[in-house]
Amino acid sequence: MKQTFTDISVNGEAIPPELIATEAQNHPAPKGKPGMAWMAAARALVVRTLILQDARRRNLAAAPMELAPGLWETEEEAIIRQLLDEAVEVETPTPEAVRAAYQSNPELYRAPALYEAAHILFAARPDDVVARKVAKDQAEAVLAKIKAEPKVFDALARDHSACSSRANGGRLGQISAGDTVAEFEAALDRLxxxxxxxxPVESRYGFHIIRLDAKAEGEILPFEAVETALRSALEKTGWFRASRAFVDALAEQAEVTGITLKAA
Incomplete structure (x- = not known):
């Protein structure tokens, strides 16, 4: 595919098309629109170049950190981290600001709901089209029997389910948000x-016949229980905004050709 935006430079420093093509692999795009990945990659490289140029102006020397045993930052990663640590100033959220964030929407801090549920799993691998068709047909046939006579759920679970819960008539016991796949949890919320x-509810495991036996909504957690996590979240949000403002300032002072950073 012919690329039409190859002359990209930052303050006279060219960004080679080959480098953009490599970076584009890290930027998903809708099928049939590879140009979106290319543009996202180009913008990311422009931002990285702006930061590295500023680091050179400040005469920063790379001091890589060990991220995990035997795993170290590259010099470029270290320089970027050091520059942002030096240049980005973030205000620590005040106790009043943290409490105000909590009080603005306490529903955000509700404990996970608890469910008691049962299911019958007809297993099939996600990539096996034939097996998934068979599993769906089997699930629909068994579900029809259950609709006609709900009391047979336990017996049919023992006879047909591919889950170890079949020994308990398909009962999963008490589960909470996050214990199951998203499709399963969404079905529970609707019941x-x-x-x-x-x-039948489809998931990566196959098709499930699901019964909700009981549900308990989680309580809203008190401020004291979420204060530390909320303060950390506000600090991260503040850092993101401040770093974005820093990069925007670099871009305003720079001569960038071949691309705009508006969508960065």
Whole structure:
């Protein structure tokens, strides 16, 4: 594919198309629109170049940190981290600001809901189209029997489920948000207590017949329980905004050709 935006430079420093093509692999794009990945990669490299140029102006010397045993930052990663540590100033959120953030929407700090549920799993690998069709057909046939006579759920779970819970009639015991795959949890949220999902629920494991036996909404956590995590979140948000402002300032003072940073 012919690229049409190859003459990209930052303060006279060219960014080679080959480097952009390599970086583009790290930027997903909709199918059939590789140009979006190319543009995102080009913008990322422009930002990186702006930061590295500023680091050189400040005469920063790389001091790589060990990220994990035997795993060290590259010199470039170290320089970028050191520059941002030096140049980006973030205000520590005040106790009043932390409390105000909590009080603005306490619902955000609700403990996970608890469920008691049962299921019958008809297993099939995600990439096996034939097996998934068979699993769906089997699930629909068994679900029809359960709809006609709900009391047979336990027996049919023992006979058909590919999950170890079959020994307990498909009962999973008490589970909470995050204990199951997203599709399974979403189905539980839609069900009323005692209700069986009207259709088999598809997940990466196959197809599930799901029954919700009980549900307990999580309580809103008190401020003291979330204060530390909330302060950390506000600090991260503040750092992101300040670093973005720093990069924007570098871009305003720079001569960037071949691309705009508006979508960066």
């Amino acid at each position: 009323a207590e005692g209700e069986i999902a009207a259709e």
